[in-house]
Amino acid sequence: MDLLHYFGNEPCSCGKVHTAAVEELIVEKGAIKKLPECIRKYQAKKVFLFADGNTWKAAGEAVAVILADNDISYSKYIFPNTALEPDEAAVGAAVMHFDHSCDMVIGIGSGVINDISKILSKTSKNPYIIVATAPSMDGYASATSSMSMDGLKVSLPSRCANVILGDIDILSQAPEHLLQAGLGDMIAKYVSICEWRIANIITGEYYCEEVAKLVRTALKKCVDNAEGLLKRDEDAIKAVFEGLVIGGIAMAYAGVSRPASGVEHYFSHIWDMRGLEFGTKVELHGIQCAVGTVLAARLYEQVKKRTPDKEKALQYAEEFDYSVWSGKLRKFLGKGADAMIALEAKEQKYDGEAHAKRLDIILDKWEDILAVMEEELLPAAEVEKLLDTIGAPKTPESIGIDPAIVPMTFQATKDIRDKYVLSRLAWDLGIIDELSVE
Ligand SMILES: [Zn+2]
Ligand SMILES: [Zn+2]
16 A cells, blocks of 8 residues: 555545655665665755664764765764653754755654654754654654643644655564554544544544545554464554554544544543643653543443433533633643643634534434544454553552542543533543543
């Protein structure tokens, strides 16, 4: 399947012409041997290698040998800190160590290294190749960097990799924890696709079935091969890596994050925010998203059993006091709540009229909404079984999150972005306080 030209230049049935920013995707055994060829394609004279201690050992040394053998000169910066945070200090160090005689950036790593390399590529205006070291998150094909800035979690516009190199020999050596995170970020897609369709029904938000199908197919491959992941079975590793790249490409195709992220990602986002503000424990993105997926699946099961009650919903919205709620948000998230409160000032999702309008659609389309949940979601027990298969954590407690904050985490997910997710549906129905979140 030619992923990068999946839709060609013709408009899709959704009306959009879907294009991906990635120019080349090479996923195979020994893929890094193709690096010189890729570099020459961009006519780079000297490349800048960026890695941390772990990723240098995992792939950097081999890359350096290949470059030397092919007379390609390079400079390098290897981050001394392997617990690298995606913050001002890390970006500053990367920029300060950058060799300006280089005309290409090559990131060797996954999450944070990729996020910072993308920024380095954007600021230095050089093309960028990522040599992936782990199938651990879906940022390989995205044009944003997930960073912490001024102590807040932000998604910064950066630059998408021109070339993604996924060498199966390297990826299959990734630490177990990163493999679990990768599959975790994939199973989140059950919820994201479900919510994309629900949002389309309730708010009329843009939706593309073709893009959703692409993600579903990739997800199925990951799940079908899950048993082999920890055995480092080639097909399992490849499925997860490609799935994650497809997640990123699907977001580029759709122009929104919908195909790859929903309320389960917001659970993770809230825990990240609290980590920055209060120093509470933070786990890998994909691990947190997997736990969020279990929680979301359980919540959906409860919502499915409810019959919408118009009077109750209207009364709940009427009695909702935003000043009390925003005070709670501030206490729960500290300064991170400011952006959420500013967003509501613009969005006015709690406005009575806006709510009544949404509620009418929900009541009218409830059967359709239920059908979407039925079609897209995996039962919570199945999600857990899948996580057991790969030995990944399933509960907030097992990743160091205090179970007492989980209900408030769910409540706060509706305020993160202007995006219709499960918590908003539960609020619209007036049942958000009644659902058990554990
Ligand atoms: Zn489309
Ligand atoms: Zn993700």
